[in-house]
Amino acid sequence: MRDKINESACHVLCLQEIKRESFNSFYIKKFYHKNLDKFAFSPSVGASGGLLTVWNSNLFDGSVVQANSYAVTIRLFCRLDNKTFFVTNIYGPANSLQKQGFVTWLMNLDYSKFEDRVLGGDFKLIRNPGNVNKPGGDITKMNMFNELISDLDLVDIPFSGRNYTWSNMQTNPLLVKLDWVFTSSTWTLSFPATFLQPLPRPISDHIPYVLHIGSSIPKSKMLRFENFRVDHLGFLKEVNLHWNSSRFFANAAKNLSTRLN
Secondary structure, eight states: OHHHHHHHTOSEEEEEOOOOSOOOHHHHHHHSOTTOOEEEEEOOBTTBOOEEEEEOTTTEEEEEEEEOSSEEEEEEEETTTOOEEEEEEEEOOSSHHHHHHHHHHHHTOOOTTOSSEEEEEEOOOOSSGGGBSSSOOOHHHHHHHHHHHHHTTEEEOOBTTOSOSEEOOOSSOOEEOOEEEEEETTHHHHOTTOEEEEOOOOSSSBOOEEEEOOSSOOOOOOOOOOGGGGGSTTHHHHHHHHHHHSOOOSSHHHHHHHHHO
16 A cells, blocks of 8 residues: 555545544554655544545645544645635545435535535445446436535546456456546636546555646647738738748658748
């Protein structure tokens, strides 16, 4: 696990189903990257459940907003750009009877103070039959999950190149998309360059992934030609001069590229 965390080079780490009732700084330093030094957790109940969120205190000033068996929410203040956002680490119940309670709890959360927020983790819910590689699925629960996403005005961040995030690890595996990452609609304005990068799965039945967050979208280097330029006095003369004075290459594509730059 430590190798995979180091590979991700993450500054905030969210783990679900930790199956531990307690944590301390010594344990965190032993198993996780040295820069990940502050943490908050929700203990497991016996060998079931549990959540852990760890962050780099050199980059973030973090404080716990709430923690229970469903989620751990952290308020993070970034020391680099003075921006504040909220990260909710989710672990949904496997028991069908408890799923309604989980969704109801999410619906009743007061998000009025969480303007820029991201929710991610193991929801143990699917949105449509295509989220499973075999026939089946509870349409009622799918509708319930989709209504939740709509009512909370959440934006689904796609897993690029991955249709499923969990496997039962059998010869003829059951594959399901149980892991989801959602953001508030305001998040897309504050951090427009946000995207998910799935990582190769090591020994876990869930795939690990990295959420990249960026506040600006890189501008592409492309030719933008406005039609009014052709009416400019001397346009053809300038084009002819530049076109004929450029170096000649045997490669036709390189010739064209050179003249357009």
